[in-house]
Amino acid sequence: MIRVRDHTATLGLVLGLLLLWEVAGQLRWVADGTLPPLSGIFTRLVSEWREYSPHVIATLRSASLGFVFGNVVAVLAAVCFCLWPLTERLFRGINIAAFTVPPIAVAPVLVIALDGDVARITLAALLVYFPTMTAALAGMQSADPGAIDLIRAYGGTDFKLMRHLRLRNALPFIMSGFQVAAPAAVLGAILAEFGSGARWGLGTFLLGSLGRAEPDRLWGIGLTATAIAGLGYALSAILAARMTDTNRAVNVSVAAPAAEAATDSQWKRAMALAAAILLPFLIWQLLLWWAELSPIIAKTPLGVVDYLLTGKTAASAQERLFAALAETIPITIFGMLVGLGVAFGLALLSFTSPIVTRALLPFALVTQTMPLVALTPLAVLVFGRGVTVTLVITISVTFFAAFVVLVQGFALIPRAAFDLVSVYGASTTKKLNLIAIPASRQWIFVAARLALPKALLGVMIAEWLATGKGLGNLLNQSRGYLDYGMIWTVAIVSILLSILLYQLAGLAEWWLSRRPADGSKSWN
Amino acid sequence: MQGLPLSFTNVSKSFSIKGNALHVVDNLSLDCPAGSFTALLGPSGCGKSTLLRLALALETEDAGSVQIAGGMPRSACRSGVVGVAFQDAALLPWRTVEDNIRLPFEVLGRARPEAAHIANLIELVGLKGFERARPGELSGGMRQRVAIARALATDPHVLLMDEPFGALDLILRRQMNLELQHIWSEKRPTTLLITHGVDEAVYLADRVIVLSPRPARIVADIPITFQRPRGTDLLRDAEFHRLCDEIGTWLEHGPAKPSPASRA
Ligand SMILES: Nc1ncnc2c1ncn2[C@@H]1O[C@H](COP(=O)(O)OP(=O)(O)O)[C@@H](O)[C@H]1O
Ligand SMILES: [Mg+2]
Numbered sequence: 001m002i003r004v005r006d007h008t009a010t011l012g013l014v015l016g017l018l019l020l021w022e023v024a025g026q027l028r029w030v031a032d033g034t035l036p037p038l039s040g041i042f043t044r045l046v047s048e049w050r051e052y053s054p055h056v057i058a059t060l061r062s063a064s065l066g067f068v069f070g071n072v073v074a075v076l077a078a079v080c081f082c083l084w085p086l087t088e089r090l091f092r093g094i095n096i097a098a099f100t101v102p103p104i105a106v107a108p109v110l111v112i113a114l115d116g117d118v119a120r121i122t123l124a125a126l127l128v129y130f131p132t133m134t135a136a137l138a139g140m141q142s143a144d145p146g147a148i149d150l151i152r153a154y155g156g157t158d159f160k161l162m163r164h165l166r167l168r169n170a171l172p173f174i175m176s177g178f179q180v181a182a183p184a185a186v187l188g189a190i191l192a193e194f195g196s197g198a199r200w201g202l203g204t205f206l207l208g209s210l211g212r213a214e215p216d217r218l219w220g221i222g223l224t225a226t227a228i229a230g231l232g233y234a235l236s237a238i239l240a241a242r243m244t245d246t247n248r249a250v251n252v253s254v255a256a257p258a259a260e261a262a263t264d265s266q267w268k269r270a271m272a273l274a275a276a277i278l279l280p281f282l283i284w285q286l287l288l289w290w291a292e293l294s295p296i297i298a299k300t301p302l303g304v305v306d307y308l309l310t311g312k313t314a315a316s317a318q319e320r321l322f323a324a325l326a327e328t329i330p331i332t333i334f335g336m337l338v339g340l341g342v343a344f345g346l347a348l349l350s351f352t353s354p355i356v357t358r359a360l361l362p363f364a365l366v367t368q369t370m371p372l373v374a375l376t377p378l379a380v381l382v383f384g385r386g387v388t389v390t391l392v393i394t395i396s397v398t399f400f401a402a403f404v405v406l407v408q409g410f411a412l413i414p415r416a417a418f419d420l421v422s423v424y425g426a427s428t429t430k431k432l433n434l435i436a437i438p439a440s441r442q443w444i445f446v447a448a449r450l451a452l453p454k455a456l457l458g459v460m461i462a463e464w465l466a467t468g469k470g471l472g473n474l475l476n477q478s479r480g481y482l483d484y485g486m487i488w489t490v491a492i493v494s495i496l497l498s499i500l501l502y503q504l505a506g507l508a509e510w511w512l513s514r515r516p517a518d519g520s521k522s523w524n
Numbered sequence: 525m526q527g528l529p530l531s532f533t534n535v536s537k538s539f540s541i542k543g544n545a546l547h548v549v550d551n552l553s554l555d556c557p558a559g560s561f562t563a564l565l566g567p568s569g570c571g572k573s574t575l576l577r578l579a580l581a582l583e584t585e586d587a588g589s590v591q592i593a594g595g596m597p598r599s600a601c602r603s604g605v606v607g608v609a610f611q612d613a614a615l616l617p618w619r620t621v622e623d624n625i626r627l628p629f630e631v632l633g634r635a636r637p638e639a640a641h642i643a644n645l646i647e648l649v650g651l652k653g654f655e656r657a658r659p660g661e662l663s664g665g666m667r668q669r670v671a672i673a674r675a676l677a678t679d680p681h682v683l684l685m686d687e688p689f690g691a692l693d694l695i696l697r698r699q700m701n702l703e704l705q706h707i708w709s710e711k712r713p714t715t716l717l718i719t720h721g722v723d724e725a726v727y728l729a730d731r732v733i734v735l736s737p738r739p740a741r742i743v744a745d746i747p748i749t750f751q752r753p754r755g756t757d758l759l760r761d762a763e764f765h766r767l768c769d770e771i772g773t774w775l776e777h778g779p780a781k782p783s784p785a786s787r788a
């Protein structure tokens with residue numbers, strides 16, 4: 001059976017890598033011992049466990065609370081979006097922002113505006129929201145039309161449909177959303193600990209250990225964070241498997257759930273769009289009023305405009321901001337394109353030598369659960385503090401995310417299509433040209449949209465922790481100088497940048513195809 | 525007798541597919557008096573299911589009106605007097621057979637039915653022993669029988685069935701026909717049965733309506749006057765076969781062929 005060979009290949013790959021790691025560590029191959037042997041990392045981890053445990057507990061606590069709150073909000077939101085599709089359109093701006101937001105950019109803002117504990121839970125919840133919401137909504141909307149008719153035939157209202165059919169139908173979907181959400185909660189908790197002055201937490205622990213030249217400690221923390229995230233993933237996967245015996249693709253759906261009613265007038269659509277754009281700013285303003293924070297610390301939308309455009313700070317702020325953007329944007333785009341290209345190449349390989357990609361796929365899936373922030377310092381150890389480390393992080397993050405999407409997307413191409421052209425004696429390259437490449441166009445844009453926020457996050461983390469350049473560094477500096485205006489500005493600008501890049505990907509897709517493929521209706 | 529009248533008056537319905545109008549029902553009138561049993565026959569895709577969906581307020585007519593007990597179908601459905609079995613069983617996969625049969629009660633907000641009532645229905649459709657099974661564990665025919673039990677569960681005054689016996693083998697089909705006749709004679713719900721089986725239609729109905737290919741128009745309206753209860757020996761009756769042949773000819777040749785049967 002293919003299955004067995006599959007697992008053997010994966011197992012072989014993993015064992016080989018681990019062995020290579022151990023040998024490389026023992027022989028100090030990498031950058032003068034910055035990659036310690038696995039055995040050394042574990043020995044140290046075990047001997048220092050007392051020191052670890054309060055940090056682990058703190059992170060676990062904020063991550064789980066954030067997970068719970070985020071999911072409750074996500075499911076409630078999905079229920080609203082399903083019952084009243086207009087709300088989905090109004091919240092589209094917020095949803096895109098929740099999906100594209102680089103969490104590192106909002107972490108300082110949350111730390112400013114909220115109590116430390118609440119900030120950590122909020123960031124975790126924020127990152128949980130989107131994957132669960134889209135999964136839940138997709139689940140509710142995919143209810144069997146026959147069953148919908150039946151319940152309606154007995155006079156069932158939308159609420160009854162929700163109660164008896166849609167919610168239950170969404171359950172396996174929600175569980176598979178959890179597989180993305182659980183590691184995201186861990187990432188959020190760690191990021192918000194980062195620079196929050198919190199005493200406990202893996203983020204704090206990591207930051208405190210950065211200065212010491214102890215690679216095995218950093219590796220220990222990175223692996224612990226990964227293990228926690230992986231545990232969350234595994235538990236969700238087990239739950240999901242119990243709910244349904246069909247395995248679902250484990251990635252965030254980037255497709256917009258509901259297509260707009262074709263009957264809507266241009267005017268009505270423009271209104272919905274305007275409302276969707278304005279709503280996030282309105283909520284931002286209302287939250288600040290409600291929290292009664294000092295306007296010096298907590299900037300309103302107008303406060304940011306004043307800081308960046310009209311106030312006496314404007315000239316200097318603009319200069320610093322543009323310098324940072326000029327650094328961050330090119331490297332993000334370049335890293336993404338390279339990562340996408342490599343992923344595409346390797347995914348195409350799945351047609352000619354499936355074993356390679358099948359062995360790589362579980363590996364790529366695992367990387368999706370790794371908390372990027374805990375791994376960045378390790379990359380810094382190995383690759384130094386130059387631009388290389390930023391590129392390595394961005395490329396690999398993009399590569400793994402895109403690879404997963406592409407391989408899963410390719411798997412949806414019916415085998416019959418290949419068999420058909422084989423019957424006519426098509427060569428492998430012909431097959432790729434005739435079937436795989438046209439089919440992949442849709443998936444490469446899905447992959448781009450999915451990878452984009454991760455790439456930007458990777459760049460910003462690397463800038464913050466290592467290179468001392470770009471947006472990430474500007475954010476870190478501003479925290480040091482208590483330059484609140486800049487902290488808020490960077491947060492909002494990086495969200496807008498992320499959304500802009502996201503929309504550009506949509507535009508590029510539209511331009512290339514001129515007719516959106518069925519499965520990839522985007523959020524724009 | 526608890527049946528309530530169902531009527532279609534000058535009903536037209538079209539769907540728009542990519543901007544083109546597809547006329548499915550064209551100025552059709554059909555009166556099903558209280559307690560009557562009407563069988564609807566017609567070529568595939570002619571609009572039978574659409575008629576049924578109109579009577580369930582799942583579609584809205586473009587012109588004309590559909591009425592149940594002189595009122596809107598929607599309010600009749602809400603009040604729970606209508607029972608329905610669709611062509612595809614539409615069972616909820618996470619519910620057991622029992623719980624699927626109970627679903628209409630929950631949707632209607634009615635009290636939980638007595639266990640004996642559900643057990644009777646399950647026995648009636650020959651699924652005793654499968655009370656706790658889930659739809660995934662049942663064959664297609666068994667699922668359809670659950671759907672039939674569910675349609676009967678609320679003691680409907682109007683019973684609408686869309687090819688409910690399609691997935692059953694001949695023997696089982698005969699058996700189910702017998703049971704259906706039995707239930708119908710007892711409670712006399714106004715029944716509209718869509719079917720492809722000419723013999724089934726003649727065996728069960730008071731009246732067989734033959735529809736034209738799309739758009740659906742009534743081609744023939746044939747009264748069936750056999751005494752009830754009808755036994756299985758009717759299936760070998762000469763008059764029975766003559767009627768089946770006549771209906772078969774109507775189905776084959778459509779409106780072109782003249783016929784002695786009266787038009788509604
Ligand atoms: N919701 C719909 N949208 C567009 N076309 C429909 C819809 N429902 C039914 N049709 C079309 O109407 C015609 C009649 O369908 P139906 O009533 O299901 O026929 P049947 O007599 O086989 O039950 C078919 O051609 C079908 O494609
Ligand atoms: Mg039909």
